[in-house]
Amino acid sequence: METLLEILNDIDDTVNWEDETALIDDRILDSFGVISLISELEDQFEIEIDASEIVPENFNSADAMWKMIQRLQEN
Known part of the structure; x- marks a missing residue:
C-alpha cells in the first residue's frame, strides 16, 4: 500500500489519498490521471x-485500487 500511495502522491501531492473515497466521482482523478496511473x-x-x-469502483479510493492490485496479483 505504501508504494501505491507514493505513486498517487507523485501524480498529485495535494490530495489526501488515504481518506478520499470519491476520486473518480468527484473528478479528483481525471481520465489522463487514470491512464497515467494504470501504466505506473x-x-x-x-x-x-x-x-x-x-x-470507478476500482479507482474511487486508494483502498479500492489496492484491493484491485492484490486481486490481479493473485491471478
Missing part, C-alpha cells in the same frame, strides 16, 4: 489492468 501500476506491481477493470 502495471509497471510497479507487474500486473495487467484490462479495460474491464477500469471502472
Whole structure:
C-alpha cells in the first residue's frame, strides 16, 4: 500500500489519498490521471489492468485500487 500511495502522491501531492473515497466521482482523478496511473501500476506491481477493470469502483479510493492490485496479483 505504501508504494501505491507514493505513486498517487507523485501524480498529485495535494490530495489526501488515504481518506478520499470519491476520486473518480468527484473528478479528483481525471481520465489522463487514470491512464497515467494504470501504466505506473502495471509497471510497479507487474500486473495487467484490462479495460474491464477500469471502472470507478476500482479507482474511487486508494483502498479500492489496492484491493484491485492484490486481486490481479493473485491471478
